[in-house]
Amino acid sequence: MAIRLKEQSAKPERLASGHRFCAGCAEPIIIRQILNAIDEPVVVGAATGCTEIATSMYPTTAWRVPWIHSAFENVASTIAGAESMYRSLVRQGKMPDKNIRFVAIGGDGATYDIGLQWLSGALERGHRFIYICLDNEAYMNTGIQRSSATPLGASTTTSPAGEVRPGKQQWRKPLTEIIAAHHIPYVAQASPSNWRDLMEKARKAAAADGPSFINVLSDCNRGWRHSTETSIEVTRLAVETCYWPLYEVENNVWKVNYKPREKKPVEEWLKTQGRFRHLFQPQFRSVIDQIQANVDREWEILLKKSEG
Amino acid sequence: MVMATKVALDGAHAVSEAMRQIDPDVVAAYPITPQTAVVQRFSQFVADGRVNTEFVAVESEHAAMSACVGAAAAGGRVMTATAANGLALMWEMLYIAASMRLPIVMPVVNRALSGPLNIHCDHSDSMGARDAGWIQLYSETAQEAYDNTIQAIRIAEHADLKLPVMVMQDGFITGHGVERVEVADDKDVREFIGKYAPEHSLLDIDNPKTFGAWDMYDYYFEHKRQQTDAFSKAMPIITAVGKEFGSRFGRNYGIFDAFEMDDAEMAIIVLSSTAGTCRTVVRDMRKQGVKIGMLKLRVFRPFPAAELARALSRVRAVAVLDRSISFGAHEGAGPIFMELCSALFAAGSDAKVVDYIFGLGGRDIFPQHIEQVVHDLKEIASSGKVKSQVSYLGLRE
Numbered sequence: 001m002a003i004r005l006k007e008q009s010a011k012p013e014r015l016a017s018g019h020r021f022c023a024g025c026a027e028p029i030i031i032r033q034i035l036n037a038i039d040e041p042v043v044v045g046a047a048t049g050c051t052e053i054a055t056s057m058y059p060t061t062a063w064r065v066p067w068i069h070s071a072f073e074n075v076a077s078t079i080a081g082a083e084s085m086y087r088s089l090v091r092q093g094k095m096p097d098k099n100i101r102f103v104a105i106g107g108d109g110a111t112y113d114i115g116l117q118w119l120s121g122a123l124e125r126g127h128r129f130i131y132i133c134l135d136n137e138a139y140m141n142t143g144i145q146r147s148s149a150t151p152l153g154a155s156t157t158t159s160p161a162g163e164v165r166p167g168k169q170q171w172r173k174p175l176t177e178i179i180a181a182h183h184i185p186y187v188a189q190a191s192p193s194n195w196r197d198l199m200e201k202a203r204k205a206a207a208a209d210g211p212s213f214i215n216v217l218s219d220c221n222r223g224w225r226h227s228t229e230t231s232i233e234v235t236r237l238a239v240e241t242c243y244w245p246l247y248e249v250e251n252n253v254w255k256v257n258y259k260p261r262e263k264k265p266v267e268e269w270l271k272t273q274g275r276f277r278h279l280f281q282p283q284f285r286s287v288i289d290q291i292q293a294n295v296d297r298e299w300e301i302l303l304k305k306s307e308g
Numbered sequence: 309m310v311m312a313t314k315v316a317l318d319g320a321h322a323v324s325e326a327m328r329q330i331d332p333d334v335v336a337a338y339p340i341t342p343q344t345a346v347v348q349r350f351s352q353f354v355a356d357g358r359v360n361t362e363f364v365a366v367e368s369e370h371a372a373m374s375a376c377v378g379a380a381a382a383g384g385r386v387m388t389a390t391a392a393n394g395l396a397l398m399w400e401m402l403y404i405a406a407s408m409r410l411p412i413v414m415p416v417v418n419r420a421l422s423g424p425l426n427i428h429c430d431h432s433d434s435m436g437a438r439d440a441g442w443i444q445l446y447s448e449t450a451q452e453a454y455d456n457t458i459q460a461i462r463i464a465e466h467a468d469l470k471l472p473v474m475v476m477q478d479g480f481i482t483g484h485g486v487e488r489v490e491v492a493d494d495k496d497v498r499e500f501i502g503k504y505a506p507e508h509s510l511l512d513i514d515n516p517k518t519f520g521a522w523d524m525y526d527y528y529f530e531h532k533r534q535q536t537d538a539f540s541k542a543m544p545i546i547t548a549v550g551k552e553f554g555s556r557f558g559r560n561y562g563i564f565d566a567f568e569m570d571d572a573e574m575a576i577i578v579l580s581s582t583a584g585t586c587r588t589v590v591r592d593m594r595k596q597g598v599k600i601g602m603l604k605l606r607v608f609r610p611f612p613a614a615e616l617a618r619a620l621s622r623v624r625a626v627a628v629l630d631r632s633i634s635f636g637a638h639e640g641a642g643p644i645f646m647e648l649c650s651a652l653f654a655a656g657s658d659a660k661v662v663d664y665i666f667g668l669g670g671r672d673i674f675p676q677h678i679e680q681v682v683h684d685l686k687e688i689a690s691s692g693k694v695k696s697q698v699s700y701l702g703l704r705e
Contacts, residue, residue, distance in 0.1 A: 041513040043382075043510055043511065043513070045378065052522060053522045056518055056520075056521040056522045057521065057522045057524065058521040058522060058523045058524070058527050059521075059527065061518035061521060063516065063518050064516060065513070065516050066510045066511070066512065066513060066516045066517060066519075067516070067517075067518045067519065068378060068381050068510055068518075068519040068520050069519070069520035069521070069522075070374060070377045070378070070401070070404050070408070070520050071374065071400055071401065071404060073370070074370065074371065074374035074401070077336075077366065077370075077371040077374035077375045077378065078374050078375070078377055078378035079378055080364065080375050080378065081334065081336060081364065081374065081375030081376060081377060081378025081379035081380075081381075081382070081386075082378040082379060082381065082382040082510050082511070083378075084334050084336070084362045084364050084375065084378075084379055085333055085334050085362070085378070085379040085380075085382035085383065085384045085386075085511070086382060086511055087362055088333045088334055088360070088361065088362035088384060089333060089382075089383070089384055089511070091360070091362075092333070092360050094333070094384070095511065098511075098513060100511065100513065117367060117368065117371075118367075118368075118370075118371050118374065120367070121366060121367030121368070121371055122371075124367075125364065125365070125366075
């Protein structure tokens with residue numbers, strides 16, 4: 001499973017340059033890290049969203065691997081259909097076994113919200129595919145609307161900070177745990193800042209004999225409101241504050257992959273982003289305490305799960 | 309000599325029997341009344357090893373069509389089946405499957421769309437999907453549902469079309485009604501449908517292709533033109549496949565079925581099982597010297613406008629029987645009426661056309677209803693006057 005940089009850097013790119021992602025977007029970084037880590041041939045599916053529109057504008061394509069998009073909510077079913085066809089044709093001797101891996105990519109809108117049923121169904125049926133959630137914590141493609149992945153206090157265009165409301169009023173859905181509750185072979189949470197960890201997880205997901213899922217925090221400087229060159233630093237701070245812990249659930253065994261030597265206050269992460277700026281006004285300051293309390297509580301629960 | 313076995317089958321089982329013989333590479337389906345028997349029976353074929361199909365028991369109809377899209381793009385034969393609300397839940401994916409030019413075949417057991425909830429037959433489900441880009445074949449009997457399902461494979465996969473096909477039958481009336489069905493020999497069916505060789509496959513890792521690209525104003529319009537062009541090529545292909553089917557299996561299929569039309573001065577246009585009731589009435593009326601005929605439409609998409617105008621060129625009064633309403637249309641007419649009026653207007657016909665809405669939510673239709681229609685037609689034909697453009701049969705008012 002070890003990732004050797006020298007070997008990895010010699011592999012051909014599966015997502016070509018010249019795509020239309022915004023400067024500083026974490027998504028193509030994550031996709032390239034994951035597809036680089038998987039040694040087998042891949043077929044990739046994408047939900048409607050930033051990844052899809054930035055890579056497939058007809059008559060061009062940034063994909064050097066077979067790729068499919070059909071709609072927003074259903075990338076899990078679409079890739080499950082392709083995977084079923086592959087199994088059928090190989091079993092019937094209509095095509096040779098080419099050891100193909102099927103990868104589905106969806107944003108948090110496509111995964112936490114509109115596509116959760118489609119994903120849950122595909123996981124229950126046990127299709128062998130790798131689902132990658134690129135969680136940028138809102139509907140960024142359509143202009144920063146809140147999703148169930150948006151954290152408490154974040155200002156989005158449908159949960160704006162105003163005179164009386166400090167942005168989004170709810171915490172976030174514990175999606176990685178919901179997926180882990182499906183008891184599939186491999187579930188993980190990762191960040192592009194910790195690239196070796198992410199790439200090893202991609203490799204484990206590809207090796208899993210069944211469905212696998214990786215939830216990756218995907219910085220969006222347009223929505224999170226920070227300069228384009230700090231994306232990786234911002235995601236690193238999310239890990240260092242334990243806002244976005246790196247962990248995996250391998251065959252139902254929980255393991256925290258990274259424990260910060262010194263757990264930083266979440267405020268340090270919040271202050272890097274304009275979407276939380278209003279929280280530093282005196283009347284909304286208490287929201288920061290609530291966020292900290294949520295982060296602390298979830299971290300403690302996670303540590304207990306991984307110790308048990 | 310083609311071998312066939314005569315079996316007592318209901319329409320749903322007849323279709324699942326066709327599916328067994330077609331032996332698709334992938335079937336992704338979700339059960340819904342009155343289609344359930346199709347999926348259940350097919351699941352049993354899978355369980356008994358009588359098909360090679362990878363059966364994907366999805367969690368919704370939207371997922372069914374989504375999985376069909378992924379599977380068809382991956383280069384094999386793909387089928388599903390549905391009805392009513394299930395078809396409605398697929399709506400988004402019906403358009404996507406058609407636009408991606410994926411030759412998926414889907415039996416539909418017609419049922420009224422909610423609300424209110426109703427599980428019985430009308431055509432609101434498939435008529436609602438008439439502009440989704442699918443070829444639509446309607447079946448009068450279980451035999452026709454079986455035959456149409458087999459032909460649909462050939463039509464869908466034709467190199468000039470690459471269009472998905474829906475094969476309709478009436479829920480409960482045909483779907484649950486047991487009839488004598490001639491089931492052809494497996495070998496003959498397989499020879500007739502042949503092997504499927506797609507032009508592109510998602511599984512071709514050596515020649516990677518992008519499926520379902522983002523398509524803006526500089527190309528989308530041309531792609532829609534290609535799609536509509538494919539429909540304009542469909543009619544001769546459907547006819548040729550019907551003819552070939554007839555020469556092989558002894559049952560001929562055209563675009564529509566004309567009954568007593570040669571010297572008809574009046575005509576009834578109808579879809580599916582109600583054609584049987586109409587045929588009885590037409591036969592009786594002919595005995596009384598009434599010059600009435602019937603056209604049973606088999607192909608609704610593409611709509612056979614020129615062919616119908618030709619068939620009706622000597623007719624003075626036409627009654628359309630619509631088993632669904634296009635809400636807000638001219639006097640609340642149904643879709644067949646609107647299509648037929650456009651066709652006759654374009655052909656310069658001066659025939660009088662009236663519409664009868666009937667059978668919504670499974671309301672029975674009896675011969676006396678059709679007799680009333682013929683009575684109205686006689687008045688229209690003799691007076692040249694239409695009292696009511698759109699009427700209702702079997703409705704309490």
